[in-house]
Amino acid sequence: MPHAGWATFSFEGIGTGWEISTVEVLGPSAQQDLLALVEDFDAAWSRFRADSLVTAMAREPGSYSFPAEAAGLGELYRTLYDLTGGAMTPLVGASLERLGYDAAYSLRPSGDPLPAPRWEDVLDWNGTSISTNAPVVLDIGAAGKGLLVDVLASALEVRGAEAFMVDASGDLLARGPVGVPVGLEHPYNPAQAIGVVELGGRALCASAANRRAWGDGLHHVLDATTGQPVRTAVATWALADTAAVADALATALFFVPGAVLEESFDVSWLTVFSDGSAAYSAEFEGTLFT
């Protein structure tokens, strides 16, 4: 827990472990409300379950109405799609499936890398309405975990919580007056950290290419214009006001230098490269062990 005496509510959701730390213990009804939000989110966005909205859209093109969080997500993805020249897109699902990152977790490629379809060719994402003219596999993995962090944080704030922390297995959001020291996980050794930052009032999300590596050179961060895994940057962190933005920008750092992202987003960033060197914006100055 981030502070002595805080209560922690732990659960599994969207395929990962969660810890919500609060000053006051969350009662059973509060916990049930949060779990219901997780279930609603999963039922809409998971491409790993047969009954989700995303799975329905993969089977049948058409116009689908998504939950409220879809509006901000669409804008975020569209901005990053343009900034990365199409490399980062929610249409990367079929590319991931081709490389074996599919609903059955086969983890074996089923053919040559498959470039994602162009947004303007198949997708019209207007607020909470998403329309397709071909069967597309939507994958919001680059921002989804952070987005659910924000959904849960909003629910906690509606309940009146002012100080709390949401930990989605290493993607973090902290609210409240007192900062929390957070270790930056070593890209090759999760028992170590390469630095410590103070997190207060914002979200810190990480992405790493060596995680979810399942074969020679195949990992889950893909350049959607080629369908190939991205190389060189091995781990990234982004600090932003919302976890959805921090999560998405941590992935975007694999495609675009942080300085470019700073032109469009209020973000602090850190990128660690495969040779052990690092580049970072001003806020990470002095936080790294060297």
Add this chain to the structure above:
Amino acid sequence: MRPSALNRPVRKSIYVGIAGLSLVGTVAGCAPSAAESNPAPAAGGSSAAATTPSAGESALASSGSSYKDGTYSADGTYVSPNGNETVGVQLTLAADKVTDVQITQHPSNPNTRKFQGEFAGGIAAQVVGKNIDELNVSKVAGSSLTSGGFNQAVEQIKSEAQ
């Protein structure tokens, strides 16, 4: 054999370390800068990884449930449009624990240098790790704990590979 709860993170960290190793041969590549609209090059990453545990054992080849002690190192080379790139990783395993991780810097990497030169923020030539249990932190920002289903699949592949 299911390791005890106490050992679980340890075994996980070993596996992730090894996974990093096998990946390193090809992960060290050119920087495919989308900002330059250059599509990433075709794979072609010929990994020249030579895993040479000092104990003279081959990595992960043991039929038991634990890993052989020793220092394991691998170099990966990769031909990018800007020339050869190399990265080295050295892991030291003792009693099923990763006791040391060294990432060898190869300063000839031209594209990384270029990448680093494009902004006004800070640069660290070499970051180093410190053990998290020796730091005063209550939370860790990282992605190693993500996705239970994925980790289960990896465990299965790992057991099939033994």
